[in-house]
Amino acid sequence: MEKFKRKVFYLGGFDPRGVRFYHQLYRDQAERYSRLSGEALEVSARRAGPASSAIWTVTNHSAGVETDYEFLRWEDLVGKVWIRNPLALAWRSIGTYSAHARHMQFWRMRKLRQGPVITILYPPLLAILIPLALALIPALLLSLLLPFWAAALIGICISAALSGRLLNKLIVPWLLRFMYYNHTVAAEGPGAEMEARLDQFAARIVEEMDGPYDEVVFASHSNGTIYAMSVLRRILELRGGRPLPGNFIVLTLGQVVPVIALRKDARWYHADLKALDDKPFRLIDFSAPPDGAAYHDVHPIHLVSDRCAARVELLSPRFHLFYEPENYHGGWSNKYEAHFDYLRVGDRLSPVDYVSLTAGRRTIDEAIAQFRTIP
Structure with a gap:
C-alpha cells in the first residue's frame, strides 16, 4: 500500500495550557479512535519545531498514513494576559x-x-x-x-x-x-509579539505547503480561527500571486470570527478579511449549532464583503449522532466541554471527527462526501 502523507498545522484558541495539554488530548483521542476503528495509530513524542511550534508524528499503520502534525504555539503570549x-x-x-x-x-x-x-x-x-x-x-x-x-x-x-x-x-x-x-485585540490589534508570531506561522506554512504531501491542512479552533484569517492573508501575500496548492485546505473548528469582525473599531481585522475576498482558497468550517460559543453557518468573509472567490463550506459536525445521550455535552454547565468536542472522538466514529480528518486515509473532501451520506 502506497503511503498517504499529510501535513497538519494546528492553531489553537485562547488557552494557557498549551502544547502539553493538546498533545496528550490528541494521544487520548487517537487511542479512542483505534479502539473504535480497529486501526493501529501511533502518536510520537513531541519535539521542538522550527518556528514557535512543536511537532509530533501520527502514524496509522493499518491505513498506511503518516501525518506530520505541527502545533503552532502562542500559549506563552496567552499566559502574559491571563488575568488570575x-x-x-x-x-x-x-x-x-x-x-x-x-x-x-x-x-x-x-x-x-x-x-x-x-x-x-x-x-x-x-x-x-x-x-x-x-x-x-x-x-x-x-x-x-x-x-x-x-x-x-x-x-x-x-x-x-x-x-x-x-x-x-x-x-x-x-x-x-x-x-x-x-x-483589547479588536481595539488595539494583536500587539507586536503576536504580529511577529503570526508572521512566523505564515512563513512556516508557506515553507511546507509545496512539500511531498498528499494533503496539507491548516486547522484552527476557537480563538485560533480569528487569527487563522490573518495568517491566511499573510500566506497569500508571501505567495506573491502564485496560486495555493490544490491540496491545501483551511479548516476552522468552532469558529468565532464575528467576535472581532463585528466590532466597529476593529478596522485592522476588517482589512485582513477584506484582503481575502478576491482570493481563491479552500475553507471548511465545522461549527455546531448547540455550541453557544461558536458561529454555525456564518461565512467569515461575508462579514465584511459581498463577494468571495474562495470555495467555502459551512457544516455542522452533528455531534448528537455520534454520542450516547448520557455522554453528549449539553446544557449550561457543559458549554466549555462542548466547545472542545471538535477535537474529540465520540462514542461512534464520524467521518469528520478530528482524528479521522488528520490521521485517516480519506482526504477531507472524501470524508465530507461520506459524511453527507449519513441521514
Whole structure:
C-alpha cells in the first residue's frame, strides 16, 4: 500500500495550557479512535519545531498514513494576559463591556446566531447575581435569628466560599477573560509579539505547503480561527500571486470570527478579511449549532464583503449522532466541554471527527462526501 502523507498545522484558541495539554488530548483521542476503528495509530513524542511550534508524528499503520502534525504555539503570549486576580478581572470586565456596548454590532450578531449573544452577555450578569444571591439569601434568613450585621457577615462568607466554585462551573471567569482579551485585540490589534508570531506561522506554512504531501491542512479552533484569517492573508501575500496548492485546505473548528469582525473599531481585522475576498482558497468550517460559543453557518468573509472567490463550506459536525445521550455535552454547565468536542472522538466514529480528518486515509473532501451520506 502506497503511503498517504499529510501535513497538519494546528492553531489553537485562547488557552494557557498549551502544547502539553493538546498533545496528550490528541494521544487520548487517537487511542479512542483505534479502539473504535480497529486501526493501529501511533502518536510520537513531541519535539521542538522550527518556528514557535512543536511537532509530533501520527502514524496509522493499518491505513498506511503518516501525518506530520505541527502545533503552532502562542500559549506563552496567552499566559502574559491571563488575568488570575478575580478583582482585577471584574474591574477590566467593566471596561470590556462598556466598549462592547459602544462598538459591538449586537444587532448583526443576533441575526447571525442568538446563542453567542447570550454567551457574551450572561457572564457579567451571573458574576453579579450569583455572589449577590449567595450572600443575600442566607443573610435574610439568618437575620430572623441573629443581629443583621452578624447575618450579613455570615452571608458574605458563604458567598465568598461558594461563588467562585459555581461561577467556574458555569465557565464565567474563562468567558470574561476571553471577552477582555478579544476586546483589547479588536481595539488595539494583536500587539507586536503576536504580529511577529503570526508572521512566523505564515512563513512556516508557506515553507511546507509545496512539500511531498498528499494533503496539507491548516486547522484552527476557537480563538485560533480569528487569527487563522490573518495568517491566511499573510500566506497569500508571501505567495506573491502564485496560486495555493490544490491540496491545501483551511479548516476552522468552532469558529468565532464575528467576535472581532463585528466590532466597529476593529478596522485592522476588517482589512485582513477584506484582503481575502478576491482570493481563491479552500475553507471548511465545522461549527455546531448547540455550541453557544461558536458561529454555525456564518461565512467569515461575508462579514465584511459581498463577494468571495474562495470555495467555502459551512457544516455542522452533528455531534448528537455520534454520542450516547448520557455522554453528549449539553446544557449550561457543559458549554466549555462542548466547545472542545471538535477535537474529540465520540462514542461512534464520524467521518469528520478530528482524528479521522488528520490521521485517516480519506482526504477531507472524501470524508465530507461520506459524511453527507449519513441521514
